[in-house]
Amino acid sequence: MTGAESKKVDRRSFLKYAATVVATGVVVGAATYYAAPRPKEVTTVTAPGAATTVERTVTKTVTAAGTPTTVTTPPTKPLPRLRAIRYDECQWGGEKKTYPAFEEKTGIKIDFDIFDEPTCREKMVMDFSSHTGIYDTSIIQYWFLPEFAEAGYIMPIDELLETKSAEWLKVEDLAPAGMKALRYKGHQYTLPTYLNSHLLYVRKDIFEEEGWKVPNTIEELHAILDEFEELKKKGKYEDIYGFAARGRRDFDCFNAFAGFAWSYGARLFDENLKPTLLKDPAWKEALETWVHLLSKHGPPGISNWSWPEIIPAFDGGKLLSFSDVNDIGAYFEKIPPEKVDYQPCLKGPGGEYVQWFFTEGWGINKDIKPEKIDAAWMWIQWTACYEMQKECAKPGGNPIQCNLKAIKSPEVIEAWKAQGLERYFKAAIKSIETAVDPLLYSPGVPQWVEIAETFATEVSAAIAGAQDVDTLLKNANEKIYRIMEKAGYY
Amino acid sequence: MASRHSIPLPYLLPSLLFLIAVILFPLIYGFYLSFTDLSFRVPESGRLIGLGNYLSLFSDVDCQHSLVRTMYFVAISITTTLLIGVGLSFLFYFYNPIGSSLFRTLFLIPITIPPVVIGLNFRFMLTPEIGVVSYIINSFLGYKIDFFSPELALTTIALVDAWQWSPFVFAIYLTALEGLPKGPIEAAQLDGASKRQLISNIILPMTKPILLAMGIIRLMDSLREFDKVYVMTKGGPGSASEIINLYIWKVGLSWLDIARAVAMAIILLFVIELLSTIILRMFKGGGG
Numbered sequence: 001m002t003g004a005e006s007k008k009v010d011r012r013s014f015l016k017y018a019a020t021v022v023a024t025g026v027v028v029g030a031a032t033y034y035a036a037p038r039p040k041e042v043t044t045v046t047a048p049g050a051a052t053t054v055e056r057t058v059t060k061t062v063t064a065a066g067t068p069t070t071v072t073t074p075p076t077k078p079l080p081r082l083r084a085i086r087y088d089e090c091q092w093g094g095e096k097k098t099y100p101a102f103e104e105k106t107g108i109k110i111d112f113d114i115f116d117e118p119t120c121r122e123k124m125v126m127d128f129s130s131h132t133g134i135y136d137t138s139i140i141q142y143w144f145l146p147e148f149a150e151a152g153y154i155m156p157i158d159e160l161l162e163t164k165s166a167e168w169l170k171v172e173d174l175a176p177a178g179m180k181a182l183r184y185k186g187h188q189y190t191l192p193t194y195l196n197s198h199l200l201y202v203r204k205d206i207f208e209e210e211g212w213k214v215p216n217t218i219e220e221l222h223a224i225l226d227e228f229e230e231l232k233k234k235g236k237y238e239d240i241y242g243f244a245a246r247g248r249r250d251f252d253c254f255n256a257f258a259g260f261a262w263s264y265g266a267r268l269f270d271e272n273l274k275p276t277l278l279k280d281p282a283w284k285e286a287l288e289t290w291v292h293l294l295s296k297h298g299p300p301g302i303s304n305w306s307w308p309e310i311i312p313a314f315d316g317g318k319l320l321s322f323s324d325v326n327d328i329g330a331y332f333e334k335i336p337p338e339k340v341d342y343q344p345c346l347k348g349p350g351g352e353y354v355q356w357f358f359t360e361g362w363g364i365n366k367d368i369k370p371e372k373i374d375a376a377w378m379w380i381q382w383t384a385c386y387e388m389q390k391e392c393a394k395p396g397g398n399p400i401q402c403n404l405k406a407i408k409s410p411e412v413i414e415a416w417k418a419q420g421l422e423r424y425f426k427a428a429i430k431s432i433e434t435a436v437d438p439l440l441y442s443p444g445v446p447q448w449v450e451i452a453e454t455f456a457t458e459v460s461a462a463i464a465g466a467q468d469v470d471t472l473l474k475n476a477n478e479k480i481y482r483i484m485e486k487a488g489y490y
Numbered sequence: 491m492a493s494r495h496s497i498p499l500p501y502l503l504p505s506l507l508f509l510i511a512v513i514l515f516p517l518i519y520g521f522y523l524s525f526t527d528l529s530f531r532v533p534e535s536g537r538l539i540g541l542g543n544y545l546s547l548f549s550d551v552d553c554q555h556s557l558v559r560t561m562y563f564v565a566i567s568i569t570t571t572l573l574i575g576v577g578l579s580f581l582f583y584f585y586n587p588i589g590s591s592l593f594r595t596l597f598l599i600p601i602t603i604p605p606v607v608i609g610l611n612f613r614f615m616l617t618p619e620i621g622v623v624s625y626i627i628n629s630f631l632g633y634k635i636d637f638f639s640p641e642l643a644l645t646t647i648a649l650v651d652a653w654q655w656s657p658f659v660f661a662i663y664l665t666a667l668e669g670l671p672k673g674p675i676e677a678a679q680l681d682g683a684s685k686r687q688l689i690s691n692i693i694l695p696m697t698k699p700i701l702l703a704m705g706i707i708r709l710m711d712s713l714r715e716f717d718k719v720y721v722m723t724k725g726g727p728g729s730a731s732e733i734i735n736l737y738i739w740k741v742g743l744s745w746l747d748i749a750r751a752v753a754m755a756i757i758l759l760f761v762i763e764l765l766s767t768i769i770l771r772m773f774k775g776g777g778g
Contacts, residue, residue: 118743121743122743125530125743125746128530129530147531147746150531150532151530151531151532151533152533241619247727248724248726248727249724249725249726249727249728249729250724251744299618299619300618300619300634300636300639301617301618301619301636301637301638301639301727303638303640303726303727303728304617304638304643304723304726304727305617309617309620312620313619313620316620318619318620446531447531447745449744449745450744450745450747453740453744453745457725457726457728457729458728460726460727460728461640461727461728461729461730462728463727464639464640464726464727464728464730465640466640466727466728466730467728
């Protein structure tokens with residue numbers, strides 16, 4: 001054996017011994033760590049309200065809003081760690097802000113996977129349909145609820161709500177429309193976290209200059225827009241457009257025109273779940289007005305606009321008015337609050353208020369391990385409770401929470417007043433109070449997305465001038481009928 | 491004793507297994523799925539229904555229209571890409587302008603930008619009223635263009651696609667031009683051939699194979715287009731810019747009707763194969 005070979009063998013042996021020693025050290029260290037008895041530590045965190053005790057190996061006496069509640073987990077069992085999926089939007093800001101308090105108060109840890117909206121849906125569907133059970137809890141937008149519930153991807157919370165509700169959770173404080181929207185076939189699937197409803201935004205300064213009052217009805221709005229058009233023709237307000245709303249073909253634009261048509265008394269389905277677009281004259285009247293408002297008073301290209309285009313256009317002084325959801329008013333950057341006015345109760349010819357609905361909540365995935373259900377339920381309750389929603393509703397978060405008691409609390413109103421947005425905030429609350437059950441005018445079936453996207457595509461084409469309203473109604477009616485027929489409804 | 495041909499087999503086996511796992515298996519499984527009624531909305535789905543999905547496409551007007559739009563998109567995109575790319579290459583080849591090295595580098599930037607970023611940028615630049623391009627056109631020319639109107643939306647996206655990929659054609663074709671033998675070109679120049687004659691009679695025939703190769707690459711590329719359309723118009727207004735990939739995505743991942751989407755994807759696969767074969771035959775016929 002040469003000297004070089006001998007040296008080589010020695011080095012290899014050394015590395016082998018070193019690796020064995022390190023591995024043994026790691027194993028012994030880990031075993032010692034887990035085997036060693038730990039002193040029982042008691043931590044007390046005080047917050048407004050009475051005490052909530054979470055008992056485990058480390059006991060923390062914590063306080064959450066409302067009356068005392070005890071959540072007991074056997075001391076030998078570590079609390080489960082949850083994995084959650086949601087998309088990134090305004091509500092996430094509030095949840096992120098308040099999550100440390102949740103973790104501190106309950107000891108439950110959650111790993112959040114945050115994606116953009118379409119990716120989030122794709123990942124959720126993949127996880128649900130392949131039953132991998134990666135995620136324990138997922139954010140459920142109300143329009144996806146029927147398809148997820150029908151497919152058995154998420155579990156109802158009726159029993160949890162009845163038997164395991166924390167005393168600090170006051171379901172009666174949650175907006176009724178939000179609760180209803182998250183029900184399917186008589187079962188509650190989650191609790192709403194925030195709720196969007198309709199608000200008409202107008203340029204207060206221009207309205208005052210022209211002596212117009214904020215319109216109470218669609219007819220009044222129409223008249224003002226016609227007058228505005230005349231002023232434009234005379235060279236005044238040449239660079240400003242009268243009206244905007246979502247004209248894009250996305251399924252989430254469906255509620256813009258369906259909620260508008262609701263104010264004419266139009267409902268999507270009859271009692272046999274057949275589309276009523278050709279039978280009900282309210283649809284024709286409503287959509288003719290809608291298409292007229294957008295195509296004649298809207299900016300060019302409005303058939304491709306959604307909120308990402310509308311907000312900067314209004315903020316940049318390019319729009320006289322627009323119709324959209326009520327949380328947008330909190331996000332203007334350029335236009336000062338004193339230049340904006342709001343109408344939460346725009347009445348249509350059918351005697352109903354114009355609607356624009358959205359809500360969402362955290363659902364429990366069907367493939368969750370049984371020992372994690374209580375922890376997931378705790379998180380769901382937390383996201384809808386007074387204390388958390390109050391924090392989320394303050395400026396910097398999303399103002400339109402679903403817990404009406406929280407958003408009406410003087411603390412929150414004062415915070416918005418300090419931002420000069422008191423008028424806006426009151427209008428936004430009013431709009432939540434006038435929100436009706438969205439299932440009155442939206443599909444409410446597992447084919448929600450397909451129907452909404454199909455209908456929105458036809459409306460978008462009409463706004464762009466590619467077809468008239470009669471063709472729109474005929475095409476949409478036929479396609480929706482076919483979707484429902486294929487799904488086995490008739 | 492092992493035969494001569496069986497010797498490489500063990501060496502190729504890992505690669506073959508890998509290819510089977512990532513290409514062949516998904517392809518076969520995709521074929522299988524296209525004969526089922528699998529929908530992620532219906533948990534008990536996945537039963538074999540024969541040619542049901544394929545037959546349903548014959549009555550699916552939206553699918554047929556989106557295929558026609560795809561062909562229009564591909565035609566505009568490829569033609570513009572080749573014209574701009576080849577035109578720029580001739581400019582640089584014949585005139586070698588000052589700072590050509592810098593321009594060559596700058597021209598390559600669009601290829602390196604992710605299509606989603608390009609789509610988003612152009613969406614906001616071209617949006618009427620709030621877009622910078624619309625603003626400039628309105629300020630200097632005094633009229634307003636809606637680039638995303640039903641008439642213009644698809645052409646606009648095809649031109650944006652051409653903007654991104656013309657530099658690719660430029661880079662490849664200019665390299666090909668620079669590699670051409672000088673003899674025939676110089677001989678033609680000595681005989682008094684004009685630039686137009688030089689291009690049409692000497693250079694284009696000599697570079698026909700490379701042009702066809704680029705054509706195939708661009709054809710397959712533009713048939714796969716999704717990102718920019720999704721970001722810029724999402725197929726709208728109405729269905730004006732809904733190309734087949736977007737429609738497949740919509741049916742499969744938005745409406746969760748997986749089997750029907752797979753059937754459409756398989757038809758698209760055949761269309762791509764067919765078109766590529768036709769062009770390849772032309773390529774062979776062209777003496778490449």
